[in-house]
Amino acid sequence: MTSTETETTTGAIDPAPAHRWLGFFAVLAALIMNLLDSTVVNVAAPSIRRDLGASYADIQWIAAGYTLALAVGLMTGGRLGDLFGRRNMLMIGVAGFAISSLGCAITPNPQLLITARVVQGLFGAVMIPQGFGLLRDLFPPQELGKAFGALGPVIGLSTILGPVVAGTLIDANLFGTGWRMVFGINVPLALFALLAGLKALPRGARSGRTVRLDGTGAVLAGVAMFLLVYPLVQGRELGWPSWLAGVGAGAIAAFALFAAHQARRTRRGVSTLVEFSVLTKRSYAGGTLFTLVFFGAIVGFSLVTGLLLQLGLGYSPVRAALAMVWWAVGAFFGSGFGATMMHKLGRRIVHLGLTIMAASLIGLYLVFVHSHTGLSGWSLAPVLGGYGFGMGMIFVPLFDIIMGEISDREIGSASAILESLQQLGASVGVAGLGTVFFGMIGAHAGTATFFAAAERVTLITLALVAAAFALGFLLPRHARRTGHGSAEGPVAAAAAEGGAEGTASVELDELIERESVTV
Structure with missing residues (x-):
């Protein structure tokens, strides 16, 4: 040494x-x-x-x-x-x-x-x-x-x-x-x-x-998720054959097998991927649905917007990236606002962010409706920036709010489930919204068709945001204050000793550790 x-x-x-x-x-x-x-x-x-x-x-x-x-x-x-x-x-x-x-x-x-x-x-x-x-x-x-x-x-x-x-x-x-x-x-x-x-x-x-890996559980979860996403991605190209319904049923069966496997390991006192006690809490169960819908809306819609700009409007890659950068800029500032206000507003900050996202989507829809012959990157700045700001407001407090009623013993399992469901929601959003978009434009679509497809995807995304708004009422009213009010662990100690700077670091840690920066 x-x-x-x-x-x-x-x-x-x-x-x-x-x-x-x-x-x-x-x-x-x-x-x-x-x-x-x-x-x-x-x-x-x-x-x-x-x-x-x-x-x-x-x-x-x-x-x-x-x-x-x-x-x-x-x-x-x-x-x-x-x-x-x-x-x-x-x-x-x-x-x-x-x-x-x-x-x-x-x-x-x-x-x-x-x-x-x-x-x-x-x-x-x-x-x-x-x-x-x-x-x-x-x-x-x-x-x-x-x-x-x-x-x-x-x-x-x-x-x-x-x-x-x-x-x-x-x-x-x-x-x-x-x-x-x-x-x-x-x-x-x-x-x-x-x-x-x-x-x-x-x-x-x-x-x-004492930690034991659950390889069988991971494989069952992977199979179930794949069978869920596969029909959404391949259905359009395959012509939606009837056997895809069997694939969907297979996804349900695989999830059931996964649940049974986890329950069996729980009875044996062996480490599990999912601790079922977290799913008995209405706020957490509602939060998992919220996570699926919310991340499906933002990630799927992001892909479609980039495709519209390049495939539909002929933007170069760098021009498309510059047009969409307002989304990320809005999310950056929205995250700062969310970190500052999360404990004061609690669950209300989620509804406020979703309201801003919905208003921005309505504005974006109107931009698409009146821009069938062309679209400048500057015309997208206010609506994409607003959408990103509302989205960013939700990132920081979301996981603390969802886990507001989760005990310390359950935090590890609850966090792992939410992180996985965030990525699953992103996959389903890409598959579902991408299929709607590609299904409308076909192989040789003109600019007007691309705009029509984007309008439909925008309306579906608006419906998903509305669904997330309704699911938000299942969340606890306030975020967890573990690590902010008491000195539990090194991060909390940093917050206690570092004042505002330390508190901001804790909130930032929670933001990034949950992989919430998915702009």
């Missing part, structure tokens, strides 16, 4: 201050990779379609395959860190993410690209849950607020600039790579994360808790 490192009572290595910030940037690089790959398909999809001859269903799978794999993998990703160490699993996740990103960049056909995206999602599910635990291992409580205070603006800026960088890379066509560079850029990011992480991240001791 060097003179700049000390052994803690838990067996973890306490790194020197310089190494702490190097480790911070290693974690940040991993988080940025995930943020980029959650959004780049919205910009790159038309270029991928032209270059690889991909079908509309292929485009949906390229987007949904990543989130679907995340939904399944996140159920066990955090427990892998408990079993084998957070640094080890982050390094494996980053390495696998880099290799699969390279696979995305060199793939010769849509089918292999879809496969590589699924592998990306699985390694992302290993990588993502480790980051915030590692930051808590890196920084003492009195410095944790500074770390998260630095993380927030960088993550927010990455969310805004990520699609713009992707569009610029596609238009620049460096070395003739075109869209492939939006995946290739992950390789240098991953190399930095690996080198910096191996040098600076603590080799913390494994969890002392």
Whole structure:
């Protein structure tokens, strides 16, 4: 052990201050990779379609395959860190993410690209849950607020600039790579994360808790989710054959088998992916439905908007990204408002955000109706910015509000379910809204048809927002105050000692740890 490192009572290595910030940037690089790959398909999809001859269903799978794999993998990703160490699993996740990103960049056909995206999602599910635990291992409580205070603006800026960088890379066509560079850029990011992480991240001791992986449960959950999404994506291309109803029934059966398997493990006293006691609380059960609907609306609608701008209006990738950047800008400022007002307004902030989203969708619908011959990016700025602001208001308080009646013993299971359902909702939104959009435009649609399809998708999204508004009344009236009012753990201590800065760091931690920045 060097003179700049000390052994803690838990067996973890306490790194020197310089190494702490190097480790911070290693974690940040991993988080940025995930943020980029959650959004780049919205910009790159038309270029991928032209270059690889991909079908509309292929485009949906390229987007949904990543989130679907995340939904399944996140159920066990955090427990892998408990079993084998957070640094080890982050390094494996980053390495696998880099290799699969390279696979995305060199793939010769849509089918292999879809496969590589699924592998990306699985390694992302290993990588993502480790980051915030590692930051808590890196920084003492009195410095944790500074770390998260630095993380927030960088993550927010990455969310805004990520699609713009992707569009610029596609238009620049460096070395003739075109869209492939939006995946290739992950390789240098991953190399930095690996080198910096191996040098600076603590080799913390494994969890002392008895943790057993539930591989069978994860497989059953994955099969059920796939069978749910498959008919939505493939139904249009297959002509909606009657046997797809059997696939839907298979999804229900798979979910039932998953529930039975979890119940059996519960009776045996073995670790489960789902703790059923959380589902007996009406507020939490309603919150899971809210999560599915809410994230389905925002992620599916984002993909359709990007496709309209490029396929329907002929925007270049960078011009489309610049037109849509107002969405991310609105979400950035909305998140700040939500963090400030979440404990004062409680559940009302969710309804306020949804109201702003609904008003913006109505405005966007009117823009589409009166713009059948063309559309400037500036005309989209107010409505997309407003939609993003309302959406961002909901991100920060959402998970605390949903878990307002969840006991401390149930938080781990409840969080894992919500994180997975967020990604599942994103997959279903891409599949459902994408199918409506592609079903209307056909193979050789004109601009007017693209606008008509966008109008229909906007109205469906408005209906989903209205459904989320109704489901919002099932949520608890107030967010959990664990970690804000009492000193429970290092993050709470940072909040207590750091005043407003520390409190903001806690809220930011909750925002990003729930993977809520899905702009």
